[in-house]
Amino acid sequence: MPKIGIVTDNTSDIDPKKLEEMGIGCVSLYVRLNEKFVKAVDLDVDEFYENLSKIDYIPSTSQPSVEDFEVVYKNMLEKYDELISVHISSKLSGTYNSALTAAKNIDEKRIHIVESFEATWGLGFLVLELKKLIDSGNYTVDELKSFVEHFHEKINVFFTVGDLNYLYKGGRIGRASAFLGSMLNIKPLLQLSEGEIIPIKRVRGYTKIIKEIATSAMEDKGNGELKNIAVLHTGNLKVGGDLLEEVVKLGVPREKIIFEPMDIIIGMHLGPSSGGIITTWE
Numbered sequence: 001m002p003k004i005g006i007v008t009d010n011t012s013d014i015d016p017k018k019l020e021e022m023g024i025g026c027v028s029l030y031v032r033l034n035e036k037f038v039k040a041v042d043l044d045v046d047e048f049y050e051n052l053s054k055i056d057y058i059p060s061t062s063q064p065s066v067e068d069f070e071v072v073y074k075n076m077l078e079k080y081d082e083l084i085s086v087h088i089s090s091k092l093s094g095t096y097n098s099a100l101t102a103a104k105n106i107d108e109k110r111i112h113i114v115e116s117f118e119a120t121w122g123l124g125f126l127v128l129e130l131k132k133l134i135d136s137g138n139y140t141v142d143e144l145k146s147f148v149e150h151f152h153e154k155i156n157v158f159f160t161v162g163d164l165n166y167l168y169k170g171g172r173i174g175r176a177s178a179f180l181g182s183m184l185n186i187k188p189l190l191q192l193s194e195g196e197i198i199p200i201k202r203v204r205g206y207t208k209i210i211k212e213i214a215t216s217a218m219e220d221k222g223n224g225e226l227k228n229i230a231v232l233h234t235g236n237l238k239v240g241g242d243l244l245e246e247v248v249k250l251g252v253p254r255e256k257i258i259f260e261p262m263d264i265i266i267g268m269h270l271g272p273s274s275g276g277i278i279t280t281w282e
Contacts, residue, residue, distance in 0.1 A: 004134050004144065005080030007072055009064065009095055010041050011088040011263045012124040013230070022131055025076045025083075027064040029095060029265045037062060040265050048264045049235025053272040061265050063094040069102030073111055082110045082141060086127060086148050088119045088265075089195035114145050117152035117195035120262045121230035121278045126151045129280075151280075157192035158200075158216040159276025160209050162236065189213065190276075210239075214246035217277035225282040226252065232262035232276050239275040247277060 007025035010016070019026045028039040031048075040061075052059075069085075076083055085103065090096035096115065103111035116123050126148065133139055133147060187209035189200040200216070203209040220226070229252060233240030244259050261267065267274065 001137065002081035002141065003079075004139075004141065005076045005083045006127060006130060006134070007069075007076060007083055007085040007099075008123065008127045009087045011093075011095075011119050011265050012127050013120045013232075013260075013263050014124045014127060016041055023079070024127065024131065025072045027068050027072050027087075027095075027099075029064055029088075029093065030062040031264065031268065032060040032062065040263070043264060045261050045264055046235065049261055049267065049272065052235065052268065058271075059268055061093075061268060063098050066098050066102045066105065069099050070106055073102055073106045077107065077110060083112065084130065084141075084144055084148065085111060085113045086116045086123070086130070087113075088123060089117050089192075090115055091117075091195040092119055092197075093265075112141065112145055114148040115195070116148065118155065118157070119192065120157075120232060120266050121228075121258060122152070122155050122157050122192065122280075125155070125228045125230075125278070125280045152195070154221045154281045156217045156219065156221065156279045156281075157276065158213045159190050159192075159232075159270070160187045160203075160213060160274060161190070161270045162234070162239070162273025163271045189216065191216070210242045210246055213243060213275070213277055214250060217279050218247070218250050218252075221281040223282050226256075226279060227282050228258075228278075228280040229256060230258040230260075230278045232260065232278065234267035234270055234272055234274045235261055236273040236275065239273055243275050243277055 010028045016026060028041040030037040031040050085099050087095045087099060099113045103113055116126055118126055186202045186204055189203055189212050191198045191200050203212050231244045248254055
């Protein structure tokens with residue numbers, strides 16, 4: 001049976017040290033700050049979010065280079081017979097395409113690039129579950145690829161943003177929607193579905209949007225057994241804390257919940273005071 005390795009990226013939200021301990025390869029996306037591109041993994045998350053609301057421009061992001069992938073692939077192929085490379089949704093980033101090009105340059109028969117349709121802990125939970133499956137030894141490469149391709153079908157990702165102008169400047173909504181939302185205290189309920197951000201409804205008021213996110217995320221998929229849950233925020237502990245409290249009210253034990261700031265690549269596009277919940281189901 002071939003020895004299979006995993007490569008992912010920093011948007012999985014898994015701590016880089018943990019990835020290294022598990023033998024999982026990782027490439028980093030980039031953030032452009034003051035005309036300089038910096039690897040996201042080299043930035044302090046808390047410090048980044050604290051500064052995000054203070055700066056007068058929205059930083060941009062960039063996918064890993066083909067060369068970045070080539071370095072990781074060459075290193076991983078010294079340890080593994082084949083690799084499964086799974087990354088942020090191709091509809092949200094060009095990372096997937098960089099991976100494809102690098103795989104062709106190195107050895108596309110041994111490197112399998114598989115679409116995740118996910119981001120943040122949606123991707124992170126996928127990577128961790130894939131690792132468990134590989135470690136069990138009960139798999140074929142095709143079965144592993146199929147597992148990755150269908151994992152998104154058992155995930156809920158619901159969230160909102162604190163400032164609609166970030167979505168407007170990112171091309172997700174029009175100027176009028178951003179203006180009206182700010183004026184009328186309208187909060188969008190958003191979902192990551194089939195790899196892209198989908199607006200579900202507009203909700204008036206902070207308290208209502210917190211409840212909407214929690215109840216939507218807790219709608220079961222699969223056989224109804226909750227497997228993983230993450231409550232994420234972009235540096236605003238009130239938003240994150242209120243989402244966490246709402247989920248606990250719905251009966252989820254606190255110790256089962258990952259509670260932390262989301263990866264800065266995603267969080268930067270959502271803006272300050274954004275938050276969401278990700279659940280996976282059996």
